[in-house]
Structures are given as structure tokens and as C-alpha cells.
Amino acid sequence: MKQVRRSDVETWIKQMNAAGLAPGTIKTRYVNVRSVFRAAVKDRVIGSDPTDGVRLPRGRRADVAMSIPSPEEVGQLMAVADERFQPFIALCAFAGLRLGEAAGVQFGDVDFLRRSLKVSRQVQRVNGGAIDVRAPKYGSERVIYLADSLISVLAEHVTAHGTTGKNRWLFAGEGDDPPHQNTVGYWWRKTLRDAGLTSIKLHDLRHFYASGLIAAGCDVVTVQRSLGHAKATTTLNTYAHLWPTAEAHEARSGVDHVRVARPTRRTPSRLGCGYG
Template sequence: MASIQKRPNGKWRARYRDSEDREHSRHFARKIDAQQWLDTVTASVIRGDYVDPKAGMVTFSQFYKSWSARQVWTHGSRDSFDLIGYGATFGDVPLLKIRRSHVETWVKAMTTAGLAPQTISNRIGLARSIFAAAIGDQLIALDPTRGVKRPRARRQEFSMQIPTGEEVKALLEATEPFFRVAIIVGAFAGLRQGEVSGLQLQDFDFLGRQLHVQRQVQRRSPHPVEIRAPKYGSERTIHLPQSVLTEVSRHLQEFGTYGDDRWILPGKQGGPIWPRQFAYRFEVAANKAGLDVTSHDLRHFFASGLIASGCDVVAVQRAMGHKSASVTLDTYSHLWPSAEERTRTAVDTIFSETLADSVRTADSKTGTDLHR
């Protein structure tokens, strides 16, 4: 129900009642403006995107607190979202009053703080999920992150650092003997640092020549470590050659396992190796080898080897534990031969086979003539 009435002071009052029978009103100097406002509200009700202006006055952080309490997240996901829900510069601003300029100011602050472009892009994506939830609850009509320009990241082919085979060998020779297995499974199985730390004896199927990636070890304050499933639910099975399994067997024979859970790398109090200890051991080995590499660079080494050997996108995706093939392509597309080169090679193969068939046919006919 909507109506327009002229007030004693000459103003025009437009009012309506929403689906919950709450009255809303505004005053205008002109009747035509009041009518346009009511028409806009009525149209939004018909479209189904009506927003109660009072409901949108809850602040961004207040909404996030109530919304996040209902989400089923891993600890890692919750930590990431908390950085946005409670750390964004517009946290105390009512949802209905957040504009694109607020988001742009936040992006500028993160850029000034030195955050990597990809990190900033990821955080904008998380903020977008929160605003989408607010839209779903009909607290706001539009997402203020729309149209916000993200910092430009360097192209993967220029920013990605892939160690050479000689550098991996140098790293293996420089590392402490007990830590050698960490380099092996990083470079030749493509495990993330947390996944390497989380390896237990039962993860290796020596007869089936497989490695089952089932957990990772991460820091989580106030506890030293947290053991949880691999990121994005990327539990996977990696098919290993005997050469890699022989190195793992050698490690087990020399150093055994640690704790009741039979961790491959020793930690403290019967648990896995801590992230800081892992990073320290790796840095010591890299410095000794004179290399500027990280444990994640070994993962790139593994992926590049698969691609160079002719593995397709899906095979690489599964081996790397990416949540989708698009993630694999976004990360490693520059390592695959270009479409032009694949076309050129395919045509060359067809051409060569066609000519070879023609030559064989001609030789066959010539041979037949000679026997006549």
C-alpha cells in the first residue's frame, strides 16, 4: 500500500508499507519527485530486489559476524574471511552506505602496505562473497566491489621461478640428510610445504607405487600447528616411479618415523615438523647451495616436468591438487606449447605421413611394372 499526501508545510510525503507491514516514508518538495520515488520502490518489489533501507544500516563487520557464524568453514577459510570481515577499512560503515570509493580506498591501503597483487585480488574476492550474502539477505541491492580495479600482477612467465634440474640436485646435496626426503617429495611429487610436513608412513603404498595426500600441517595461533585436510579439499593420489619410492625407503631405513602417527619428518612431542622449522631447514639448504629458491618453487619444477613430458591439463590438475583445470591453466598455461605450435606440428605430421604413403604407393606401382 502506497500513498502521497501534501503536508501543512507544503512538502509532499510519500509512504508505503513493506511485506512485513512496516511503514516507510520520505518527504519531497515536489509531488513528481515523491511519485518517482514510490515508482522506484514498487518496481524493486515487483523485481524481487527490494531492500529495506533500515535493515541496511547494520555495519559491514556486524553483518559479517552474524553471517560467518552460520558458515561451515575450515579453520583456514575462517581465518582468511576474518581478515576481511574485521579488518577491512570500511568495517564500521553501514552496508547501505558503502560505496565503490570505500573499496578502492581499502585496495589502496593494502597496496601501500606492500601486499602482493594476487593477495589483494583474493581478498577482494572474499569481500565480494560477503557482499553477495548481504544482497541475498536483501540488505543491499548492489555489490560495491563491482568495477573496482585490481592491482595488476606480473604475468606468470615473468614472475614464476622454476629451478633447473642442476639446482634441485645442488639443493639435495646441500640439505641435511634427514631433510632430503622433503626435497624429494616436493620436487618429484609436487607437494605443498604443509603437505610434505603432514606425511605419515601409511600415506605411501610401496607395492602400488602411490602416494596418498590426505593432510597438511599449518600454523594456527595460539597453537604451534594445526593438522587439517589439504587446501580446497585437494586430497589426491600421486603415482610415483620406483626411483622416488627408493629414496623414501632409504630415508625410512636410515631415520625411521616419528611419534605414534609415524610422521616422516620429526617434529616436537611426537608430532609433525613445525612450519617454521621446515622453512628454516629449507632456507639453510638453499643458502648453502647458493640458490634463491623456495619450497613452493619445487612444486613448479614438478608441474613443468609433467607438462614437458606431454601431460594434459587434467592430468596436471589432478597431480597438483588444483580445485579446477582453470586454476592449472591460469598458473601454467605459458608452459604448454602454443596453439600455433601445436597446429604447426600436427600439420607437419599429417603432411609427412601423407607423403610417406604416396612414396610407398608409387614404389609399389613401380615394382609391379618392373615384373611385367
């Protein structure tokens, strides 16, 4: 058996980085491998841990790494998508659902009268192409309020195609199951090709939704809850670069008001500066 050296680990990390894997994915894989080597050292199977001293690639800035489709591109995707896949795209672009969350939507999750959607599960692919229906990521259970147009898209989909299986899945997979990543990936690649678009990931539609909320003036907590982030810091770390224009405008307005009115003890609270 070949002895693994530190240089081998560094080469492996460089290969993952060159393949375009996200820093978080590389870190997760590295931590898993490192735990095996550390256990081997503890059990005296090997003399030293080849992962010691290895540095991981730094995370990319969100504003550089993130790709946000334009409204025109989202419109193109909706226009050419298969009518059975169109509402899937709509849920990702106009409700911010992750792939697994959209795949796991059941008819009973949609409240057509109150125009809301309850996110309470996700679909994940496991070995052999099977699926595993599980709770969404920690803190991601949420109720999302939907636009009238999105409610109409979902209602038309159910009217035309019904639901799947005893659980009444909104989207069909194999047999009575909902779709998994492979099925959705096929639909997505076909839609991109038909729209004449490239380099857009399905997850980018979630960024499109978040950017729309921010452009509409939603605050951090509202965006956090709509996306199902466990912490507001996650939202800020991902989307802070989309807020500067609004923040600058509010800051200038606040400063101008203070100069004219002269600040009193109650002025800062009234300006939303967090004092008082």
C-alpha cells in the same frame, strides 16, 4: 577513533603490493576488511564504506611471476640439505606436494610396492605455534605415482630416522607432532644458504615438478590430477605458457598431414582435433 578514508584503504593496498604479496592474497584481505565496513554501514556505525570504488592490483602474468628452479639448482639443494630434510625437498620437487601436504605425510600413505603416495591431509600452523591437521585443499585429495629414485629416498629416510608419534609422521616437529611452517621455513632457509642460492621459494619446487610433467608430454588433465587442482582451468591459468612449443609442433604436424592426405570425415578425429 580515527575515521578511515578511501585514501587510507588505497595506501594499505599499495603497501601490500609493494611488499610483494600475491594479488590473490591482497584480494582475500581486502574482501575481509570490506565485509566489516559494509556491516558497519548496515548497522549505522559509520556513514559510508571507505572501500567503495577501490581498485585492486591486477594479477601478474603466470610466465612473468613464476620462478622455476633449474635441474642443477634442485640438485644443489638435494646435495647440501640435511639428510632429514632431503626427502621433504624431494617430495616437493618430484611429487609436487605443497608445504603443508609434505609435512602431513605419514608412513602409511606411502605404498612402497606400488610406488605411490596418497595425499589426504595437510598441516597448518595456528595461533601460538600450534598445528592443525586438516583435509587438503578442496579437490586436492589424490594418489601420486612416484619414481623409483624417490621411493628409495623415502625408504632410506625411514630406515635411518624412523617415524614420529603414534601416527607415524614421516617428518618430525615438536614432540609427537609433524612440523609446521616455521620449522620447515628454518630448514629451507638453511638449505638455500648452504647451496649458495637465493630467491627460490619452496613452492617453486612444485612448479619444477609441473614443468617436468609438461616437458614429458603429459596432458592438462594428467597435470591437474597430479597437482591436486580442483579444476583444469586452474592448471591452464598457471602453466599454459609451458605448453606452446608442444602445441605448435602438434599443430604443424597435423596441418602437414591434412595437406598431403586430403582430409576425410575421419581424419580430424584421428589427428586429435576434437571433431567427429
